[in-house]
Ligand code: ATP
């Protein structure tokens with residue numbers, strides 16, 4: 539950050555803003571650093587390039603540049619104020635007025651600035667709210683939601699992540715009053731906020747309200763269960779994991795494969811997220827493991843991630859599993875054994891080439907798996923020879 543201040547500080551007033559300031563005050567980890575500056579994007583790009591930083595112009599139309607210095611990204615945005623808003627997108631103009639830039643942000647705790655000398659500026663009472671863990675809209679909550687409907691979900695998400703105690707009454711009332719507006723949002727934005735929300739430490743209380751009051755019905759029309767989500771949160775916490783949003787969604791749709799597939803399509807989940815959920819559900823159906831060797835068979839068949847995910851899903855559905863802690867520890871330490879026989883080995887000892895080779899390999903792999911992965915290559919090849927002779 540010092541390097542960025544050195545480069546930009548000479549040309550314009552530049553300050554860190556948003557999540558980085560908020561999280562420093564809350565002693566939470568910081569992932570990305572947002573920077574606000576009076577300099578125009580052109581000036582920022584020129585100065586940054588001259589200093590030898592990488593500049594990505596992806597958000598240029600909104601006045602944002604991403605600058606990376608030694609691998610650390612900084613989102614640098616020229617001060618803006620809203621000109622028009624329609625609930626989904628805003629037209630903005632650049633300004634040099636810090637209070638106006640603060641005024642178009644969503645929550646007071648997200649509108650704190652710190653300059654290069656560590657001096658903070660707070661135009662909206664965010665410092666107090668931050669220390670109180672109070673997630674509060676800047677200005678009139680209803681008005682702010684009308685400007686951008688996504689702020690309803692952001693309200694629940696930020697409270698789940700950083701709030702303490704009850705939801706801000708005014709924010710909650712305004713969210714309720716305007717919840718029908720969620721239906722018009724782009725699902726990509728909804729997915730982003732919903733997943734951040736489900737992964738937050740206080741997600742359970744937020745999900746309770748969202749489900750009980752049908753906030754999610756426009757994108758998730760299937761029956762939802764906050765009890766399932768609550769059970770999963772408890773199980774993940776007991777296992778020492780932070781809640782996985784994909785599994786959260788599986789629990790939310792009542793652990794049902796078809797409902798999860800429909801939800802994945804409705805929310806436009808990435809293939810990776812969809813596959814993780816489906817793999818977890820497949821593994822969950824085989825729980826609980828019957829024995830230590832069966833644990834290893836399931837690990838081999840499903841892979842360690844789907845195995846652990848499936849185990850937690852099963853626990854959340856009330857399946858009795860003895861010694862969960864040890865199973866999870868073993869799963870983490872598990873190294874995938876390598877099947878020692880190849881098609882070439884079989885050909886070498888006279889098996890006829892063709893699709894038959896694949897069938898023989900699969901059969902041997904099954905025998906090997908059922909031996910707890912102990913049978914060695916020679917024994918397996920001898921077995922295959924015995925089969926060859928029998929077939930002949
Ligand atoms: P995190 O990165 O942990 O999610 P963040 O506060 O950095 O937290 P971002 O979504 O990265 O959140 O947004 C950066 C800042 O931009 C916010 O702190 C807020 O000031 C502002 N902001 C983002 N989205 C909105 C929005 N929909 N309405 C108003 N201000 C917003």
Ligand code: MG
Nearest residue numbers: 556557570572
């Ligand atoms: Mg951020």
